[in-house]
Amino acid sequence: MSQPVRNRERRRPQLDRPALVALLFGLVGVGYRLVLTLQTVPVSNSDEATFGLAALHIAEGRHRPVFLYGQRYMGMLESYLAAPLVALAGPSWPVLRLPLLALYALFLWLIHRLTRRIASPWFATFVVGLLALGSERVIRDQVTVVGGRPEVKAAVLLMLLIVVGLAQRTLRHRRLAVGLFGLLAGMAVWSDWLIVPYLVVAGLALLWVLRRELLGWAGGLLLVGFGLGVAPMVRDNLVAPPGEDSVSVFREISAGTGAVPPWSERLRGGLLEGVPLAGGLCPVDGCARWQEWFGLLYPVLLVAAAAVAVVAYRRGGPRGRRVGPVVQLALVVGAAATLASYLRSPQAATDPLGNARYLSVLQLSLPAVLWPLWLAAVACWRGTVGVAGRLTGALATAALAALAATTLVVTVLFAAVGTAASRTEERQARDLAAAVRGSGLREVYADYWTCNRLVFNTAEEVVCGVLDGHLTPGQNRVPAYWDRVGRADRPGYVVEAGSTLEWRLRRLLGDRADAALVTEAGGYRVYHPAEPVRPWQ
DSSP states (O other), X not given: OHHHHHHHHHHSOOOOHHHHHHHHHHHHHHHHHHHHHHTTOSOOOHHHHHHHHHHHHHHTTSOOOSEETTEEXXXXXXXXXXXXXXXXXXXXXXXXXXXXXXXXXXXXXXXXXXXXXXXOHHHHHHHHHHHHOOOHHHHHHHHSXXXXXXXXXXXXXXXXXXXXXXXXXXXXXXXXXXXXXHHHHHHHHHHOGGGHHHHHHHHHHHHHHHGGGGGTHHHXXXXXXXXXXXXXXXXXXXXXXXXXXXXXXXXXXXXXXSOOOOHHXXXXXXXXXXXXXXXXOXXXXXXXXXXXXXXXHHHHHHHHHHHHHHHHHHTOOOHHHHHHHHHHHHHHHHHHHHHHHHHHSTHHHHOHHHHGGGGGGGGGGHHHHSHHHHHHHHHHHHTOSOHHHHXXXXXXXXXXXXXXXXXXXXXXXXXXXXHHHHHHHHHHHHHHHHHHHHTTOOEEEEOHHHHHHHHHHTTTSSEEEEBOTTSSBOOOSOXXXXXXXXXXXXXXXXXXXXXXXXXXXXXXXXGGHHHHEEEEETTEEEEOOSSOOOTTO
């Protein structure tokens, strides 16, 4: 009777050495981000607060938003993920960010699984090690609730794993897997349109694997799954007023204004700043000259990775073996299309630091982009190549070592020094919220970057209407707040000390300005005039 038990024990999956090291790297990466999440690092802002307020409204059953308030193209999946926790523990920044931490852990597991199946075990460990590190720019993209990227990256990886499983026939329920592929694609489209290039190439890889199967039940389930995933977006667009549907809004935002900078400036901003920033090789305030090398190398690596994938595919073999090069080529094309789309935008030149977040999805392509370097390095150290191959392998080894070392240095500098400013600013924001509540004010006016953050920090005890620098209505994402403050008999004014907004307010108040000042906290001053100041009325 004991023999079957021993056989069952032998069949239990065991982690090999590369997997154990990858697990250790993953635990370090998740633990590092957990500590930062509990400290609200990186610092919160009003954009994130808007997602948090939506999560609060969902938790209380007051609203079921499809798109971000005032931004009718950014899906609200992150708010729905946070809503149950907000309902249990109340609104706070760590509670809001915890679902994204779980998504990051899922992302690491999925990219490790995919890389092992299309490349090699130790290379998968190396990729996880790189992704466990994180500069401020990388951490901000991974754990702050600003919409889209964490969930869509996990979705694409799972879709590609489905493609690999279908090709290698390791999935038992093939039709259901295809339906899940469609559901993930639909939800990704609803959540963040920036992922569309990767969805297209994943769809082409699925078409290569299934071919005739998609003409039957599998194709029907694919369409049903996609329809279910994208249904919230479709329904909202059907009832949206003319010109306010997500397509029109996104087209208007993408069009931009003013002259388009020349290609040379966009290439410099996109490649030399954007790619290293998104890859975690630079601090958030910009790249030094010695940190820009990866941006120059990136297009070369894309070409080399495409060539390696094509050669591996042409060597033939069963579909299960050729699916690895197909997925690698899909990741290369997805990265190239994403980068090309970004370089077309004027923001690549005008604000490369602020817009590098749009390249965070390039992390998906890391297993394909670095694979040629890994192959060359391994061939060199195994001594299976000639003099030229050894020279190439030595250079590849140096590039991989430089990439890991630079990422590690930037991560350590951020963890040791860069978090202090975020903690200080977050403490000042909490002090401001406490001061406003303590003054008895419940309706105030403030600038955009103060308003919704203040509302979230007070759990809507205080509501805020947004003013621009001219004391006129600004970008109010939640119109109900503006209406409530507009009905208040004596609204307060929360202004940054020494700002243009304070200067204009004091000029309008005149001799009453000093008497209206009730408190000062966190670098802000709170005014409560005897009569409201509403110059726009």
